Amino acid sequence: MRFFAHSPEQIIPAFKVLGEPSRLRILCGLGLECRPVTDIIQATGLGQTNVSFHLRVLREAGFVRAERRGSFIYYCLADTELLRILHDLKQWLDTYQTQGASGARKRRRPAGRHRAAAQPKEAGN
Amino acid sequence: MRFFAHSPEQIIPAFKVLGEPSRLRILCGLGLECRPVTDIIQATGLGQTNVSFHLRVLREAGFVRAERRGSFIYYCLADTELLRILHDLKQWLDTYQTQGASGARKRRRPAGRHRAAAQPKEAGN
DNA sequence: TATTTATATGAGTAATTATTAATATCAGGT
DNA sequence: ACCTGATATTAATAATTACTCATATAAATA
Numbered sequence: 001m002r003f004f005a006h007s008p009e010q011i012i013p014a015f016k017v018l019g020e021p022s023r024l025r026i027l028c029g030l031g032l033e034c035r036p037v038t039d040i041i042q043a044t045g046l047g048q049t050n051v052s053f054h055l056r057v058l059r060e061a062g063f064v065r066a067e068r069r070g071s072f073i074y075y076c077l078a079d080t081e082l083l084r085i086l087h088d089l090k091q092w093l094d095t096y097q098t099q100g101a102s103g104a105r106k107r108r109r110p111a112g113r114h115r116a117a118a119q120p121k122e123a124g125n
Numbered sequence: 126m127r128f129f130a131h132s133p134e135q136i137i138p139a140f141k142v143l144g145e146p147s148r149l150r151i152l153c154g155l156g157l158e159c160r161p162v163t164d165i166i167q168a169t170g171l172g173q174t175n176v177s178f179h180l181r182v183l184r185e186a187g188f189v190r191a192e193r194r195g196s197f198i199y200y201c202l203a204d205t206e207l208l209r210i211l212h213d214l215k216q217w218l219d220t221y222q223t224q225g226a227s228g229a230r231k232r233r234r235p236a237g238r239h240r241a242a243a244q245p246k247e248a249g250n
Numbered sequence: 251t252a253t254t255t256a257t258a259t260g261a262g263t264a265a266t267t268a269t270t271a272a273t274a275t276c277a278g279g280t
Numbered sequence: 281a282c283c284t285g286a287t288a289t290t291a292a293t294a295a296t297t298a299c300t301c302a303t304a305t306a307a308a309t310a
Contacts (some may be wrong), residue, residue, distance in 0.1 A: 006212070006215060007153075008149050008150055008152075008153035008211075010215055010218060011149065011211060011214055011215050011218065012146045012149050012150070014214065014218055014222075015140065015143045015144045015146075015149055016144050016145075016146065017144075018140045018143075018144065019140045019141050019142075019143065019144015019145070020141075020144070021137045021140075021141065024133050024136065024137050024140055025133055025137070027133075028132075028133035061222070062218070062221050062222035063221075078221045079217070079220075079221050081217060082217060082221075085210065085213050085214055085217060086133075086136060087131070088210050088213065089136055089139060089210050090131060090135055090136050092204070092206060092207060092210060093135060093136065093139055093187070095204075096187050096188075096203045096204050096207075097139075097186070097187035
């Protein structure tokens with residue numbers, strides 16, 4: 001089954017990293033700025049060792065960079081382009097999640113199929 | 126801490142859904158076509174009930190649509206635009222993951238900071 | 251040198267979720 | 281009506297990972 005132009009094996013670990021709510025909150029919280037760890041701890045309400053753990057996972061995955069400034073370590077997004085991608089997904093969700101399978105607002109589903117299935121359950125198994 | 130233009134709370138559940146490797150493989154395997162469940166089972170090597178479970182999660186999250194055709198249920202991506210977003214992330218990873226924090230190929234990090242921190246560990250705690 | 255603050259790591263535990271087994275339900279064919 | 285194949289659901293178990301606790305390490309300050 002090969003219909004994605006590329007194997008998904010590369011994006012799989014990236015999505016695993018981003019699939020943790022705490023890490024996504026940390027990432028989005030950084031935004032366009034660099035923040036010291038103490039800031040991130042305060043803003044997220046997570047424990048210090050938990051924040052440190054998630055930052056290490058984000059750093060090793062290449063999503064953030066660390067910069068030491070004196071005794072503080074500042075974390076920044078590796079590239080703010082990542083925010084655009086997250087934003088694109090949010091906009092996609094705005095369109096397709098609300099509509100669900102009941103028909104896209106922006107893109108019409110191809111006609112001519114059998115009558116569109118209701119959700120399988122509703123259709124009876 | 127508010128630097129993402131939007132709260133991440135909307136994309137968090139979406140990333141949780143996509144953060145499971147099996148579901149990402151199913152999604153990418155669909156690509157531009159609709160596939161019956163039997164196909165997906167075969168292509169992924171996952172158990173039938175496991176595939177059914179993941180398809181339900183993907184459907185409820187709005188990523189795929191189900192269409193019954195006779196006794197077969199075909200699953201399609203809700204919108205192929207999603208593939209573009211996944212592709213964008215892959216390209217971003219191509220640039221930033223390999224480079225890590227050692228400097229972007231495409232985008233220069235602003236100069237003028239303290240000397241760039243090594244990874245924190247290497248810098249000593 | 252000692253102390254304080256910042257931050258990382260290892261080990262253990264708690265929580266979450268993927269997977270499997272068993273079974274139910276549905277559509278189509280005989 | 282019965283049988284077959286397709287597919288969903290429930291419950292139990294296995295696997296993974298988030299979180300906490302304790303502690304180590306590093307930089308700055310006294």
